[in-house]
Amino acid sequence: MPSQFRHTIPSERFPVEKGRYVLYINYVCPWAHRTTIVHALKGLEDVIDLVEVDARDASHGWFFSGRSGPKKDPVSGARCLKEIYLKADPSFNGRITIPLLWDQRQGTAVNNDSADIIRILFDAFDPLLPPERREVNKGVAAFRPLHIRKEMDSLLLWVFDTINNGVYKVGFATSQASYDEHVSKLFQSLDRLEEHLSQPKHYPYLFGQHITEADVRLYTTLIRFDVAYYPFFKCNLKMIHQGRIRICDCQ
Missing domain, CATH: 3.40.30.10 (Glutaredoxin)
Structure with missing residues (x-):
């Protein structure tokens, strides 16, 4: 079910205030x-x-x-x-x-x-x-810098669908066919990330030298993968540490 409270700040109803x-x-x-x-x-x-x-x-x-x-x-x-x-x-x-x-x-x-x-x-x-x-x-060090925003938003779409949300599609699959479909998409996307990270311009973070929105949104799934999603959600074709994906230290 989609989130039901989707207001923003700043707005007339919700202004910017410290401590509010x-x-x-x-x-x-x-x-x-x-x-x-x-x-x-x-x-x-x-x-x-x-x-x-x-x-x-x-x-x-x-x-x-x-x-x-x-x-x-x-x-x-x-x-x-x-x-x-x-x-x-x-x-x-x-x-x-x-x-x-x-x-x-x-x-x-x-x-x-x-x-x-x-x-x-x-x-x-x-x-x-x-x-x-x-x-x-902050220029190129912003969380959503203009020069990569289109490319980053494209990555965020498939990362959310097949990785962030994908681990839950696998874990809560109600049939073998559904499980097979979603676990395949999950690991195809992890392979796609490997390819993305193999490009010199995508080091040490997903889009170069600075942490972006994409790193934050991917990191919280990857850091839990081997200890939670692999054993408990049956996302168990391979562990993250067996691949080349670099989990950035975003915390």
């Missing part, structure tokens, strides 16, 4: 991991608060256990993430997912799509940051 927004995350979840990487790389620690939702089970969904995060939401006092979603929309009946970008002032959700959130974090809060951290001043 909270990002709900979990450090195990690869989708939330994207947002914590960008949050750190941009230096947004004093601008947007992170709140860890540290546990999940069949009865509660995502909830605050107090084991590594707080025992309850420090913003609303909620014990479960579902309570926070229902505060934003009492009729909400979609999946309760993280990450979730939340507006404390209005008490509502801004966005719960990880790709949207990282693009918000890339530059929305730049007016609050030192000039050297602002995307407009």
Whole structure:
């Protein structure tokens, strides 16, 4: 099911303000991991608060256990993430997912799509940051530099479909035919990445000398591949460490 909160910042409803927004995350979840990487790389620690939702089970969904995060939401006092979603929309009946970008002032959700959130974090809060951290001043070192944007967006499309989401298509396949189709597409795409990375202009990161959006979005899947997707999701034709793919140190 698609994410249902897809607002952006800055906008008339959601202006740029320091300390106004909270990002709900979990450090195990690869989708939330994207947002914590960008949050750190941009230096947004004093601008947007992170709140860890540290546990999940069949009865509660995502909830605050107090084991590594707080025992309850420090913003609303909620014990479960579902309570926070229902505060934003009492009729909400979609999946309760993280990450979730939340507006404390209005008490509502801004966005719960990880790709949207990282693009918000890339530059929305730049007016609050030192000039050297602002995307407009970074040139070829920006997360989405103009000179490679078309090529990068093309790569992001197939990486999302066959790798980021592909590992789940394999792991949750309901028939042998479906499994065979998706595991084949997954490893074909990993081979395609090998070819991409063999080109000198794609070193040490996917598009050269600087970390881009593409590196962040791929990294969170690759770093989990051998320890999670290979054994538990049966993405087991080969481990990542047996190939040549270089997992960049984006954290």
